[in-house]
Amino acid sequence: MSDTERDEPAAAVDWRLAARTAEKLVRPGPAMSIYTREQVSAELAELSVFADAPVREVTLLADDSPVTPATIVDRPGWARAAAESLADLTGTAMDKPAGLLRGRPAGLQAGAVLGFLSTAIIGQYDPFTGPDGTLLLVAPNVVATERAMRVNTRDFRMWVCLHEVTHRVQFTSSPWLAKYMRGLVDTLGEHSDENLSEVVGRLAAAVRRSRGADQSRSDLGLERGMVGALLATQPPKQRNAMVSLLMLGTLLEGHAEHVMDAAGPAVVPSVAHIRSLFDERRRRRNNPIQWLMRTLLGVDAKIAQYIKGKEFVDEVVSRVGMREFNAIWSEPAALPQPGEIGAPGEWIKRVLG
Structure with a gap:
């Protein structure tokens, strides 16, 4: 073993290898002619x-x-962009492979995860790349979803854009948000004495133990999948950072869901029909392999974020209006706390007085 490999952090990931692995494993998208793709x-x-x-x-x-x-x-393309963003967040140079013994196995596993997710992500705003962030839309996944739902294509694409553009507006209008999020991610990285193989093994064991357990204990599904398994073993500082990230994600997704429906009627004629079909699609059961991946990756907890976050934003806006609601973007202290997501009145009382 070389001195470089001996000194390498245990959680190092070869993100360049992860990107290459994802590209090899990703399933092809729906068939499209060159004209349709363009x-x-x-x-x-x-x-x-x-x-x-x-x-x-x-x-x-x-x-x-x-x-x-x-x-x-x-x-x-999405997998490559995600790997580059994760490399930046974790302080790993994308153009320099991590050490052989630890970086490569972790890179292969991370690539497998990115390959799976690349078939499910429709759009994504990355606030950490470029001067104003980067908004990505995954064309084959948009097409696959609209074909499966049999909806008006322009309406659906506009609806998707409303959601993703809301994320862009959230960050560009509140410059502190990206710095705050990066700080939370950095805090999580301060405590890491496992490589990715060990983490995946621990997560799989947690999933097997919890498959038949009661999943109603948390409004946000904090006990589920990857999120629950990681929260259970984190030191207090890292656990608090992860909960703060979950609260921020719940707000960002819920706000985007609120906006896409509030703006929808004026620019998406079939918005009510699309919302109904899309919500049903989210609830639908998957095959066993998809179920395992969803659980490991906390996808069901992510869906809970959309639902609970939207309910929170809907309630606050209905009671105080959007202008007063926007106090939420003023500073980290104004962000909702875990107990306030299900009790919007408590947030109103604490922040707006």
Whole structure:
């Protein structure tokens, strides 16, 4: 073993290998002609710009950031972008492989996870890349979803853009958000004495133990899957950081869900139909392999974030209006606490007085 490999942190991941692995494992997207592929990309790019105005009209959030089209990617393209973002977040140079003994196995496993997720992600805003972040839309996944749901394609693409553009507006109008999120991620990384193989093994054991257990203990599913297994073993500082990330994610997703439905009627004629079908699709049971991956990755807890987060935002906005709600973007102390997600009145009392 070389001195470099001996000194390598236990949790190091070869993210370049992860990206390559994901590209090899990713399933092909839906069949499309060259014309269709180009048309989908062009329309998504157009709508990602058009959606900015209705989003800002609903949110009342403004800034001087330029409105640029989303970057349209395929599944391997999303996996590469995700690996690059994770490399940046974890302080690992993407162009320099991690040590052989630890970085490569972890890279292979991370690549397998990214390969799976690349078939499910429709869009994503990354606040950590570029001066104003990067908005990605995964064209084959948009097409696969709209075909499966049999909805009006332009309406669905506009609906998706409303959600993802809301995330862009959240971060560009509140510059402290990205720094706050990165700080939480850095705190999580301070305590890490396991490599990815050990973490995956521990998570799998936790899933087997919990499959038949009562899952109603947490409104956000904090005891489920990867989230629950990690929370159970974190020191207090890291546990608090993870809970704070969950609260922030719940707010960001719930706010985006609220905005896409509030802005939808004016620009998405079939918004009610799409919402109904999309919610049903989220609840649908998957095959056993998909169930295992969903549980390990905390996907069901993520869905709970959408639902509970939207309920929180809907209730606060209905009681105090959007302008007063926007106090939530003023500073970290104004973000909802765990007990307030299910009790919006408590947030109103604490933050708005």
